Amino acid sequence: MNPDLAKIAALLSDPTRSAILLCLMDGTIHPSSELAYIAKVKPQTASFHLHKMLDADLVSVEKHGRHRYYKLKSSEVARVLEQLLHIAPKTAVNSLNEFREKSAIHLARTCYDHLAGYVGVQLTNALMQQGFLTKTDMNFDITAKGRIFLEELGIIEGNIRNSRRKFAPCCLDWTERQHHIAGALGNALLENLLEAGWFSRIPKTRALKVTPKGKLELKKRFSIQL
Amino acid sequence: MNPDLAKIAALLSDPTRSAILLCLMDGTIHPSSELAYIAKVKPQTASFHLHKMLDADLVSVEKHGRHRYYKLKSSEVARVLEQLLHIAPKTAVNSLNEFREKSAIHLARTCYDHLAGYVGVQLTNALMQQGFLTKTDMNFDITAKGRIFLEELGIIEGNIRNSRRKFAPCCLDWTERQHHIAGALGNALLENLLEAGWFSRIPKTRALKVTPKGKLELKKRFSIQL
DNA sequence: TTCATATTTCGATGAGGGTTGTATTATTTA
């Protein structure tokens, strides 16, 4: 019926190729030798697979000297991989835990324009535990106590409510399989925490670096240990 | 690294299985003999593949007499298939055109809560051609002329603007590869056109039926021929 | 030029998986 769906899926179906793509999901560039090492195959084999994925526009290359650096061709590819992880069987938990430790992108990253990853989920949970945030259906809302807390951070509820975006919808985290805060509030939180120096952006990546100050504050205020 | 991504992709990577899944994307139930016929394989083969997909929670069965009816297990599966079609090579156009004619879901369907498919895209284009709608970046906006037109349909701009959703963002259509109207305006349009009797919902499906009245109006007002 | 490193090409091997024929079970019809 549509042979191309099968073709593109076949490209993702090989363990070596999926390991490579998963590694490239951090948005940064990687030399082929590193990808071979991560996928636990010989360089010839990795080269073979990278060429297949080049032809299919899944990845792209940049030559620098005798190295060739590979990266994902588009954010759409990353999105497909995320979606596939959503419906992957639950037995993934163990290997996901291993994987999580290996890559910064699982610790803290941006999801569109808000905070996601382990820190994003933990912060959401902590805000609820402390009675700053409530969850109803698929949306969060802030309490009177929460309003005061946010103002300390420099976030004025009124300003956010005035924007045309949804206030604070749930967003499902693919590594954590739990919800975190999205929408206007999620964005305001991220912007303010960046400005406050808890996190810094890692260039060309959706990954965030947790600064020493951020580590301290997260532990002190929310008992989040990294 | 994460073996399950490869496993789930492997399930989608077989032409027979992808043909079956694509057929099931209309949301309705199908007996296994029909799926075998569509995938152009013997019943044994289809049965073999359906079992694999059952084990992986991609599809589910209902027994009725000596028939077994299959359907997609969840909307998440449908979403993954849509995403995969996005990054499928452009050579898909021909086969997509064939496929389009075979299934009502390509003509008109709901996408979340707004109108999509061939009709959704054509209607969006017609509204722009007639100067009712303008497109800037990733959002649509209505003109003074458009405001009057919408009021005839019973849509009051003020009511929509007050909702907290985005007004009228673009949404990419996977069968048409063009944009259609989403957001608050997209929803209002769909609701009003359903009420006006241009379309009717097909139960248990995201597909929409274009009523005789709808066919007439679409041709008269927008020169959309079905 | 000579050596070392990074990557690719070619060729042989072998495993995994899709297809189908035959047989079996379950259900409906006569």
Place this chain on the structure above:
DNA sequence: TAAATAATACAACCCTCATCGAAATATGAA
């Protein structure tokens, strides 16, 4: 009860494709 239909189970065949050794190419260093 017998015959017909829907679907599944088992087994043999076949074929694609990932893998890796050996060799070739390309770049950089000494």
